[in-house]
Amino acid sequence: MRLLDRLWGSFPAVLMARRNVARAKTRSALAVAVILIGVVAIGAIGAGGVAFQESQFETLGSIGADLQVFPGEDNEHGYLSAADVGRIDRVSGQAEIVPLNRENADAIEGGSTVGTATLYGVDDPASLYEVREGSIPANWRSGVLVGSTLADRYDLRPGSKVTLGRTTVEDGRTVRRTEEYRVKAVLAQAGQADIANPNQAFVLPPSEFDDGAYAQVIVRAEDATAANETAMEIKRTFNGRRQIVSVFERGDIAEQIDEAFRLINLFLVGIGAISLVVAGVSIANVMLMSAIERREEIGVLRAVGYQKLDIVRIMLAEATLLGALGSLLGGAVTLAVVAAINDALLGDPFAFPTGSLRYVAAGMGFGVIASLIAGIYPAWAAARERPVEALRG
Incomplete structure (x- = not known):
């Protein structure tokens, strides 16, 4: 004192x-x-x-420096081909790319359709998703990954069986197929803006989809600057007077x-x-x-x-x-x-x-x-x- x-x-x-x-x-x-x-x-x-x-x-969810490349309004196929994916990979430099297939399907129980869901085809799901239950096989060639919302709705766990009804085109004809898959993992709850949100989706190996028909390609750039440069390069490579691809920069949304x-x-x-x-x-x-x-x-x-x-x-x-x-x-x-x-x-x-x-x-x-x-x-x-x-x- x-x-x-x-x-x-x-x-x-x-x-x-x-x-x-x-x-x-x-x-x-x-x-x-x-x-x-x-x-x-x-x-x-x-x-x-x-x-x-x-x-x-x-x-x-994570809204970072990722790019999403979609088929443009002048793309005559309506999808990105394997050749397109290769070109995107070349112009993206060191950035990781994730080609993504997408379809719609019906969830079937007891021979009746109980709901609809989105199907994603991803070669390396671990690069996009986290797991809540089970695990993603290192050499993933079979089985299905289930989003958390669907897993809770249909009481699915690793080891459960799920039946999906899909409509495909084979030899110019529309064919309805019903296939059964074994659940390998239940994916963690994702944010609303996460890329290819899996909450109400099933994720399958790309071999379950038509070869060379991709709904989008995700480019994982290091930062916003690199993402912008990559986006400009992709547009220069594909688009001249026609919009063959459309590039969405998620960093803009974050800002x-x-x-x-x-x-x-x-x-x-x-x-x-x-x-x-x-x-x-x-x-x-x-x-x-x-x-x-x-x-x-x-x-x-x-x-x-x-x-x-x-x-x-x-x-x-x-x-x-x-x-x-x-x-x-x-x-x-x-x-x-x-x-x-x-x-x-x-x-x-x-x-x-x-x-x-x-x-x-x-x-x-x-x-x-x-x-x-x-x-x-x-x-x-x-x-x-x-x-x-x-x-x-």
Whole structure:
């Protein structure tokens, strides 16, 4: 305590400000409470927005630098051939490519159709999907992988049998085929925007589909820049005056979603900042009332040699102390609130993304700055009072 008193004593203005704040406990406590509310409003809204954004991206799935190449409107086949896949592979450089077959099928139980589903043909499912139950065979040539939604709907597990009805064209004739497959694995729940979303689909080996007829090719680029360059190269290679292929850059969607979340978050933080403006007005009122009540005291200080600048320092120190105390308490409360938000949205109370901590720090800094600015006019008004008039009360 003695060391602390000596430290306070080294700054007379701060020492006097501390005593003045302590004398008006109720008024000071109310000012601190208003600052606390403002800090919590900014920090909790901003950090909560970041947590919400993180949770939504988890729901949407991985929207990264992948490209999706589809048959264009001028593609006479309506699909991508094996030759097309080879050309895409060559122009994609080091990027991994995943050709994808797609059909529709009927799920059959007891000889009757019980529902419809999408069929995907993927040579390496592990490159796209995660497994909830079972495992994907290393040399996958038979069997079926089931999406989590279909597995729950039809009570399918690894080892279960599933019957699928498909319509294909053989020798120019439309043929209806019914085939039975053994379930190898149940795939994990995927985000809504995941490529070839498997939740309501069955995944088969490519050998189960027509050779050389691909619905799309996925190009897994390293980053957004590489994805954009690859997309441009694919378009130059295939498209001249006709659109043979259509390229969809998923990174653009990610940027648009991120920008939308950022703007929404800034809007909400702006609303929260209004509470700190109110807090600043409250601090200004407290400081004005303090200056009025202490007119004689300020007159004595001026009479014994205190300059205007000294009075300004004391008053600003009071405002800063109130702001600092309110901001520190507000920061602690904000962290507790954000921890509860993280637990609700992210499943981990301590999953503080970097962006959320920035909002907490910004709220605390804004609290101190707002208090300091609010104290400027009362400090100036108190300092410009003539000592004789102040002593008269």
